[in-house]
Amino acid sequence: MAGLPQKGFEVSFDENNQEFSIVGSMRPERTEDLADCIKLFQTSARSVRGTLYVNVKRLVRLNNIAFRVLADLMVVACADHSGLRISVITSSVVGWSTRKFSSLRAVNDNIQVEQYDADFYPGQSFVEDSDIIALLRTQTKLTWRHERDLLPKHGLKAGMQVADICCGIGDFAVLLSKEFEPSRLVALDHSKPSLAYARTVASDFGIGGIEYIYGDAAEMLLEDDQFDFVTCRHSLQIFDRPERILKELFRICKPGGRVYVTNEKNSHCLGEPRGESIQWTYNEVARMLAHFNHDIEIGPKSRRLMLDTGFSEVRMESFMVTNMDGDPQDFADIITAWRDLFAGKMTQLRGDDEAFVSRFRQGFDDHIFAALHAKGYAGWPIWVASGTKPL
Ligand SMILES: C[S@@+](CC[C@H](N)C(=O)[O-])C[C@H]1O[C@@H](n2cnc3c(N)ncnc32)[C@H](O)[C@@H]1O
CATH class of the missing domain: 3.40.50.150 (Vaccinia Virus protein VP39)
Known part of the structure; x- marks a missing residue:
């Protein structure tokens, strides 16, 4: 697992689970502030087979600059790596995230959004x-x-x-x-x-x-x-x-x-x-x-x-x-x-x-x-x- 602490948020990649995670509050002033995150995402996307999971369950805030960067990264990764699917894992606890990330499906149907706690524990x-x-x-x-x-x-x-x-x-x-x-x-x-x-x-x-x-x-x-x-x-x-x-x-x-x-x-x-x-x-x-x-x-x-x-x-x-x-x-x-x-x-x-x-x-x-x-x-x-x- 590779982890990168950044200002207000942390990104990491878990190779075994093919899971790229972002935790915290991601509010950069410029795209360049996300350089390390971009690099880690790109290497992560290159290394997976099948589905890349993007875990945003504990991403509590995201400004438009960051959303555009993430959206571009996912769309480009699906275009560049044939057969790659991306599953964005959101949570109902962070109300806006499912809505926001779901808009990406319209751009590329290899990008899915799953609200993990919609129906998560049996019973x-x-x-x-x-x-x-x-x-x-x-x-x-x-x-x-x-x-x-x-x-x-x-x-x-x-x-x-x-x-x-x-x-x-x-x-x-x-x-x-x-x-x-x-x-x-x-x-x-x-x-x-x-x-x-x-x-x-x-x-x-x-x-x-x-x-x-x-x-x-x-x-x-x-x-x-x-x-x-x-x-x-x-x-x-x-x-x-x-x-x-x-x-x-x-x-x-x-x-x-x-x-x-x-x-x-x-x-x-x-x-x-x-x-x-x-x-x-x-x-x-x-x-x-x-x-x-x-x-x-x-x-x-x-x-x-x-x-x-x-x-x-x-x-x-x-x-x-x-x-x-x-x-x-x-x-x-x-x-x-x-x-x-x-x-x-x-x-x-x-x-x-x-x-x-x-x-x-x-x-x-x-x-x-x-x-x-x-x-x-x-x-x-x-x-x-x-x-x-x-x-
Ligand atoms: C058996 S009740 C016990 C409630 C309380 N502690 C009591 O003793 O009266 C179990 C509680 O766990 C809550 N619960 C179930 N899954 C949860 C989760 N993933 N996170 C937080 N609460 C959850 C349920 O909504 C329910 O209120």
């Missing part, structure tokens, strides 16, 4: 759907009782600079803001409905100062070494490559700061009475999510994942949300929302037959029964892990 639609809002609200209400006490043990102190990545509907950020009064609080998510909801809740409750950001946790535009405490809850389990997200959490954390993650192991949900039926259903939940490339069993793997990312002083523990934590109906509401999601939309998409769906639903109904039973017990276990970014 993404389940978590970006506005239906998930009620579920996330109830989940956070129940987990907060435990996490409020756990967070200081994992290093959170008042007045810190904090980021909550994959913040969902922002309830956790609001609770953090009230309880720990951070000096800066950024909450990032890739769901526009969830962020819109988060902004409304914060304004309805008169909570100012939370910076809600639309972004991709795997390619954040946030700078390195910014935060004392970075949280990412119930989200590593929905990515097919959680290590990519952890790398980003590590990057934005200050040296000496800590990253805090929570994850589940769904097959360990439990309840009595009707334990067997409940157990069967949650084993099936894990299998179903694996089908959509989500690892809902990631909880106990968090320690290894954090150590592999480079964190030190990894601290890990688990807690169990139960029907005895407060109003049992709250617990039952979570299970009802899971039932409607897993035994509804997801079974339809996987093409499950009626007999399976009926047994699958029954396990959730039995879990609700256990939660609401006068002598029943129902639980949802969660693993918390945190680690320090070494100095």
Whole structure:
């Protein structure tokens, strides 16, 4: 990989992936200011076979001089090297880029533009759907009782600079803001409905100062070494490559700061009475999510994942949300929302037959029964892990 730092931006070429990348803000005053970038592009284009990928996912600004230079380079490269195709990889996070680069298709149809996060994680639609809002609200209400006490043990102190990545509907950020009064609080998510909801809740409750950001946790535009405490809850389990997200959490954390993650192991949900039926259903939940490339069993793997990312002083523990934590109906509401999601939309998409769906639903109904039973017990276990970014 060859890299060239320039004023405000960096260009590099990765030979293995045939990928030319530009990161940062490209605003030259004259074409000559881009001489090194032009040279690197031309040598890169000469060295590839088939498709050259031009990655502009993290190119946040581009003036007209720079756009014209890039456009010319791509058009000329396609004309000079027969058989060369160029695929420009943009991101929805940088709104203008897909529109702008798409105009090049009209000039040369060997130039394609692909918005990489239009449909990028299998199963993404389940978590970006506005239906998930009620579920996330109830989940956070129940987990907060435990996490409020756990967070200081994992290093959170008042007045810190904090980021909550994959913040969902922002309830956790609001609770953090009230309880720990951070000096800066950024909450990032890739769901526009969830962020819109988060902004409304914060304004309805008169909570100012939370910076809600639309972004991709795997390619954040946030700078390195910014935060004392970075949280990412119930989200590593929905990515097919959680290590990519952890790398980003590590990057934005200050040296000496800590990253805090929570994850589940769904097959360990439990309840009595009707334990067997409940157990069967949650084993099936894990299998179903694996089908959509989500690892809902990631909880106990968090320690290894954090150590592999480079964190030190990894601290890990688990807690169990139960029907005895407060109003049992709250617990039952979570299970009802899971039932409607897993035994509804997801079974339809996987093409499950009626007999399976009926047994699958029954396990959730039995879990609700256990939660609401006068002598029943129902639980949802969660693993918390945190680690320090070494100095
Ligand atoms: C299971 S929810 C958890 C939300 C929140 N942390 C909570 O505990 O309530 C997962 C969240 O990850 C978000 N998400 C999924 N892919 C993302 C991505 N690539 N970048 C940022 N957020 C993403 C979803 O929109 C969703 O809000």
